[in-house]
Amino acid sequence: MDAATIVALKREHVKRLANQKGAAGEQAALAANAHFIPRPTGKTLQAIIAALAEIGIKIKKTSFDAIIIPEIAPIDFLDPTGMREAVKTMIFVEIKTSNQARVRPDFSGYFFAFTEGEIEAAEALGDRHKVMLRNNITGATLLTSVPELLARARSTNWQLSVQL
Numbered sequence: 001m002d003a004a005t006i007v008a009l010k011r012e013h014v015k016r017l018a019n020q021k022g023a024a025g026e027q028a029a030l031a032a033n034a035h036f037i038p039r040p041t042g043k044t045l046q047a048i049i050a051a052l053a054e055i056g057i058k059i060k061k062t063s064f065d066a067i068i069i070p071e072i073a074p075i076d077f078l079d080p081t082g083m084r085e086a087v088k089t090m091i092f093v094e095i096k097t098s099n100q101a102r103v104r105p106d107f108s109g110y111f112f113a114f115t116e117g118e119i120e121a122a123e124a125l126g127d128r129h130k131v132m133l134r135n136n137i138t139g140a141t142l143l144t145s146v147p148e149l150l151a152r153a154r155s156t157n158w159q160l161s162v163q164l
Contacts, residue, residue: 026065026095028136036066036093044077048090051083063121064092064129092125093143094118097134107133107142108154114146122146 040048045061052059068091069075075086094114102109110133122129122145131149133142150156 026097028097028134028139035068035070037069039065039067040077047077047080047083048087051080051087054080054084055087057087057124059092059121059124060117063094063115063117065095066093066132067091068093068130091128091130092121093130093132094121095132095134097136099136101137103135103137105138105140107135107140110135113159119146 039045039061048067049059049061069086070089070091076082077086096110096112098110098112100109100111112133118131122131127145130143130145133144134140
């Protein structure tokens with residue numbers, strides 16, 4: 001096997017491993033927070049996005065990982081009238097996980113990226129958009145926001161991702 005093939009195989013392995021650990025971290029964060037529901041799928045997700053759009057909030061389906069629903073009353077996600085009211089109380093949460101030993105208890109040393117959709121959702125939703133940082137090694141979590149994290153950042157490196 002030539003060097004280029006070995007490097008390509010290793011990159012694929014790392015990509016798979018990172019994705020699996022990230023997803024496992026999200027599942028652990030969801031399991032540890034009983035008041036979170038995972039981002040719905042299918043018609044339910046479409047109903048949430050449509051209800052938000054009806055009240056003037058446009059976000060991408062992938063701009064959050066979970067929802068906090070403060071009301072105890074059950075929500076009929078497919079009832080448009082009820083959804084318009086329900087989305088006004090929902091808090092949308094983006095979950096960022098880390099498996100790095102360098103992350104300290106105050107979450108300094110934590111490195112992650114925001115997508116354009118996540119930043120736009122934070123701007124559109126204001127206080128109803130949160131970011132949960134999770135240290136998968138210690139299980140520690142921090143519920144915060146995009147503006148709070150940007151204010152704490154020691155450095156930022158903006159980039160443009162391109163798909164051809």
